[in-house]
Amino acid sequence: MKKYFIIPVFFCLFFSCQKKYEVVMPDTATWSMFNDPAALPLTPASRPAMEGVYTLSKGNDIFGDQAAIKWSHTSKGSDTTYHVSGFFGKDIAYFICEGKQLNGSILLNGYWRKMVSTETGIVHLTISAANGAALLLGPGPVITPGSIVIDGFFGTGSENPGTPITLSYIRKLNNSPASFQIAAHRSGGRTSDLLPVSENSVAMILKTPEFGSTGVEVDVRFTKDGVPILYHDNTLNLREVQKSGLVGPIEDYTYDQLSTFVRLVHGEKIPTLREALDAVVYQTQLQFVWLDTKYTSSIAPIHAMQLEYIQKAAAIGRKLDIVIGLPGKDQFNQFLNLADYKNVPSLCELGANESDQINAKIWAPRFTEGTQNELVADEHTKGRKVYVWTVDEPAFITSFINDGHFDGMLSNFPSCVAYNYYVHQ
Amino acid sequence: MYTSKKTYLLLVLLALLAVNSLLAQSNVKIDSNKVWKSFVLQVGGGIGSYTTVVHIKPPALSGSVKRYSPVGTLRLLWYPSYRLRMGFETGYTDFYSYKVKNAGKEGSLHLSAVPLLFVFSMQVVRRVNIYAGLGAYMETTHLVYDGSVTSKAFVLGTNIALSYTYPFSSKLSIVAEAEWMNAYDSKDAALNLQAKLAWRFLRWQ
Numbered sequence: 001m002k003k004y005f006i007i008p009v010f011f012c013l014f015f016s017c018q019k020k021y022e023v024v025m026p027d028t029a030t031w032s033m034f035n036d037p038a039a040l041p042l043t044p045a046s047r048p049a050m051e052g053v054y055t056l057s058k059g060n061d062i063f064g065d066q067a068a069i070k071w072s073h074t075s076k077g078s079d080t081t082y083h084v085s086g087f088f089g090k091d092i093a094y095f096i097c098e099g100k101q102l103n104g105s106i107l108l109n110g111y112w113r114k115m116v117s118t119e120t121g122i123v124h125l126t127i128s129a130a131n132g133a134a135l136l137l138g139p140g141p142v143i144t145p146g147s148i149v150i151d152g153f154f155g156t157g158s159e160n161p162g163t164p165i166t167l168s169y170i171r172k173l174n175n176s177p178a179s180f181q182i183a184a185h186r187s188g189g190r191t192s193d194l195l196p197v198s199e200n201s202v203a204m205i206l207k208t209p210e211f212g213s214t215g216v217e218v219d220v221r222f223t224k225d226g227v228p229i230l231y232h233d234n235t236l237n238l239r240e241v242q243k244s245g246l247v248g249p250i251e252d253y254t255y256d257q258l259s260t261f262v263r264l265v266h267g268e269k270i271p272t273l274r275e276a277l278d279a280v281v282y283q284t285q286l287q288f289v290w291l292d293t294k295y296t297s298s299i300a301p302i303h304a305m306q307l308e309y310i311q312k313a314a315a316i317g318r319k320l321d322i323v324i325g326l327p328g329k330d331q332f333n334q335f336l337n338l339a340d341y342k343n344v345p346s347l348c349e350l351g352a353n354e355s356d357q358i359n360a361k362i363w364a365p366r367f368t369e370g371t372q373n374e375l376v377a378d379e380h381t382k383g384r385k386v387y388v389w390t391v392d393e394p395a396f397i398t399s400f401i402n403d404g405h406f407d408g409m410l411s412n413f414p415s416c417v418a419y420n421y422y423v424h425q
Numbered sequence: 426m427y428t429s430k431k432t433y434l435l436l437v438l439l440a441l442l443a444v445n446s447l448l449a450q451s452n453v454k455i456d457s458n459k460v461w462k463s464f465v466l467q468v469g470g471g472i473g474s475y476t477t478v479v480h481i482k483p484p485a486l487s488g489s490v491k492r493y494s495p496v497g498t499l500r501l502l503w504y505p506s507y508r509l510r511m512g513f514e515t516g517y518t519d520f521y522s523y524k525v526k527n528a529g530k531e532g533s534l535h536l537s538a539v540p541l542l543f544v545f546s547m548q549v550v551r552r553v554n555i556y557a558g559l560g561a562y563m564e565t566t567h568l569v570y571d572g573s574v575t576s577k578a579f580v581l582g583t584n585i586a587l588s589y590t591y592p593f594s595s596k597l598s599i600v601a602e603a604e605w606m607n608a609y610d611s612k613d614a615a616l617n618l619q620a621k622l623a624w625r626f627l628r629w630q
Contacts, residue, residue, distance in 0.1 A: 236578075243480045244480060260570065260571075
């Protein structure tokens with residue numbers, strides 16, 4: 001009988017189950033108070049006044065002892081959407097809510113997520129009139145420790161929130177160094193981290209301010225017909241796109257072919273660089289764009305677009321740095337072919353010497369090199385900023401912010417960088 | 426994660442096959458009392474059915490996805506004096522194809538695959554063999570839309586098969602086989618039903 005044993009074993013092994021990880025975004029449109037027709041938008045002054053470092057007296061077993069609360073917004077035409085984000089110190093947790101006022105109270109409705117797991121759920125928060133809403137909604141709010149108390153509940157999945165959480169204002173957000181950039185990798189985060197939108201998509205660029213990002217790194221490649229697009233890998237594969245029958249290098253296809261046949265994992269089109277920069281300039285308040293050149297041909301077309309969008313941002317009064325990222329020798333050598341390359345804003349991932357050679361605006365060492373404080377100080381004396389990449393481990397993020405002197409940090413977890421930067425004293 | 430688990434499972438399977446072959450050497454009757462060492466070439470064809478999901482959606486898709494296509498296989502096996510045989514398999518199949526119509530432009534796409542697999546085989550009962558392979562599939566997109574594109578990618582993959590062999594002579598047999606092709610990196614899989622000729626073109630004792 002031994003020989004027959006092999007057959008079921010064979011099939012069991014081949015067809016064995018695989019665990020599929022997914023994050024199901026909870027439906028946040030179920031809070032009747034928040035949906036009350038009498039609920040009104042918050043006053044413009046109340047949002048920045050609410051920003052700060054809060055201590056948690058309830059819910060701290062899940063989220064940690066402190067939170068940094070920060071507002072962000074995106075615009076489309078005359079419509080502006082505001083979100084308040086709470087960044088926590090435990091398990092790269094955050095909440096993202098919308099805010100309204102109702103009968104003198106402030107209501108915050110949204111979801112929470114932990115990036116170290118698939119845990120998520122609904123969160124309902126309230127600032128009563130006596131706990132700071134009257135102050136925040138009044139004229140010229142002056143906030144002092146303890147003057148704002150946010151009370152509420154959170155739940156797991158789509159269940160009605162029932163676990164209490166309480167946050168009390170303790171101080172303003174850190175803003176030193178003031179120009180510190182929280183740069184989000186792949187336009188905001190990786191698809192593999194089970195975010196609700198795809199990496200390197202316009203939707204992610206519009207989403208990433210909610211994660212605390214002040215800048216984005218995008219991956220630039222060219223289609224067969226010379227259209228610069230955002231795409232990370234060198235081939236079409238299921239990590240980034242839905243199955244469509246198109247395989248092989250993305251450079252084999254025209255933009256029209258990709259636009260017709262290919263969708264990113266969450267259904268978005270692969271964006272052109274122009275669409276991405278339009279979104280950054282006209283729909284967000286992002287201050288920094290890192291064009292990571294994933295190709296080895298001429299830098300000139302990207303440089304032309306860089307200049308165009310720096311001018312467009314300046315024309316509408318936006319402070320926006322757009323730098324050409326040079327990850328390797330091939331790109332570096334192509335960069336040297338640009339006329340006046342020493343005056344082209346660039347970010348060099350090679351050594352400090354190469355950064356000197358091209359007068360890079362930013363030197364970007366890998367995180368494995370450590371804080372390198374002496375080298376960083378040396379670069380600062382040359383007027384050069386130093387951004388470290390790609391830092392995802394929370395302990396490293398904390399250490400680099402507390403012990404390093406970097407001007408920016410690239411991460412797949414901008415919410416973790418935001419927490420550590422804003423609570424830093 | 427997907428890749429490493431499948432690979433691990435296949436390695437476990439192959440180990441089981443090897444152990445089983447050592448344990449059961451004496452239990453199987455073969456058609457001849459003579460134990461021949463030989464090389465066998467299998468050539469055949471049949472029909473394949475693509476079995477996994479394709480996500481293409483309107484407006485790109487103007488009709489349905491065609492999931493059935495001819496399949497051909499070439500397999501070279503070494504039959505040693507023990508039960509676990511091994512060899513190499515290649516062939517050709519179209520996993521799927523579809524037509525598109527978008528903004529007045531029409532086109533078509535088909536995705537073909539050439540397996541490049543190291544295969545192991547074992548007779549489990551008289552004339553019935555199982556096969557398991559590990560290697561790669563060379564997938565090729567043939568796209569006609571806004572020009573013509575042929576683009577290739579190598580993806581890791583496996584196959585398993587179950588066959589019945591009916592001998593015509595000591596050198597020639599006919600084989601009926603059901604085969605599961607699984608290019609697991611691209612989550613492309615097909616079930617093939619094939620008829621083959623098996624030619625023992627070289628043998629020795």
